[in-house]
Amino acid sequence: MTGFDHPERRPGLLGAVTVVLTAAAGAIDVVTYFAFNQVFASTMTGNLVLLGLGVGQGEWDQVVDNVCAMLGYCGGLVIGTLVCGVAMRRLPWRNAVGVALTVEFALLVAVGLYWWGVDDGSVTAQAKVVVLVVGAGLAMGIQAAAMRYIGPAGTPTSFLSGTVTNWVSSLVEFHQPFRWNWNSPLRIGVMVVAAAGNAVLQHQVPDLAFAAPIVLVAVAIVMMARVTRANHGGLVAGEPQFAPVPVDAGEDDLAGAGRVLGRVVDASGEPRSAAVTLVDMAGRQVRREDTAVDGGFEMEPPDDGQFVLICTPRGGGVPPRAVMVSVDGAPVRHEVVLGEPVPATA
Structure with a gap:
């Protein structure tokens, strides 16, 4: 799918x-x-x-x-x-x-x-x-x-x-x-x-x-x-907001796109549902979206520069993961691997 x-x-x-x-x-x-x-x-x-x-x-x-x-x-x-x-x-x-x-x-x-x-x-x-x-x-x-x-x-x-x-x-x-x-x-x-x-x-x-x-x-x-x-809870009228179509073009064909894309997976390599947030160096949230069912995400920052990509898993049990990304006009790909589950406290 x-x-x-x-x-x-x-x-x-x-x-x-x-x-x-x-x-x-x-x-x-x-x-x-x-x-x-x-x-x-x-x-x-x-x-x-x-x-x-x-x-x-x-x-x-x-x-x-x-x-x-x-x-x-x-x-x-x-x-x-x-x-x-x-x-x-x-x-x-x-x-x-x-x-x-x-x-x-x-x-x-x-x-x-x-x-x-x-x-x-x-x-x-x-x-x-x-x-x-x-x-x-x-x-x-x-x-x-x-x-x-x-x-x-x-x-x-x-x-x-x-x-x-x-x-x-x-x-x-x-x-x-x-x-x-x-x-x-x-x-x-x-x-x-x-x-x-x-x-x-x-x-x-x-x-x-x-x-x-x-x-x-x-x-x-x-x-x-x-x-x-x-899926009836919280739904509104209208078309779905689709996850991005996978990019098939080469890096050279995408020059100037300045996108951040990739997948969120768990330690075993299986797709993981997560909220993906892009934060600039001033701490402002500039983009946010949910991953697709295959763990994929894609977003376009407002401009080039340094950003923090924060992946917060749905359902808990695993801590969020943050990685630094540098956008300079070319697509930036990241496969974010979430860590081991957090042990339950007594």
Whole structure:
């Protein structure tokens, strides 16, 4: 997972929501693939390739099919973003994500009822397939828009090329401390398993194949409700204040940035939730923020100079740690290691 506005309670359950929604995306892509000339409701990369293939080979039916799927998905992005934006005028972002997922669920149920209610031999059979694909695309677009509020880079639940890239690359980044990430391989694996399972269901009982993604989205809504309940205290309406996006550029590319960034970890190297405060040499607090769930922090001092970086762990038991930092226009990176727990006094 990426960053959040405050240290999260039940972050594992929030990650599980993304895994379940990934399964829903894999299941629904199988239905549209078989029903509508090998198009996908959520995987726009595949649709773009097939669109180019159709144009190149002059297969205009294929072009129309892919355009329908992509228009549905883009329409869903618009709807999902608007739903979240309106909801966050009164609700915290976790609630807004739940509202968007509920809209997605209602849309899937409506499309499913239409799908099951129209006879394949009727004159509206072709319209039935169009409704299925466009409706499924709308649902997946709403889901993708909602998932943008899980982290600053979004948490993909359908287009997993970036997930594969980031996870595999992180396994061999020897210049950084190794941190195993369960969420990425789980989403990758569950996409395959869900697609395979629904392909079998599509072959054996075609009428039930569309029920699988509906059930999975319903499960995700229940899980998101539990996350919201666990984090209800002290939340305000609006978007999350995300932790900074990890910087991928080199030191030379960041010249003049003057940022202080890094991670807070415990003695074993595990991320630690902490309040990070930057104090100038006159004793004035100039910046303060909470670490992300991975212990990361990033802040930009008002000017260059000497500062004291104070990391105060949440939950007590470990003393704060202060380090001197010198900012001279280039990024300053620090991995702050908190000490051993303080022995309890009698």
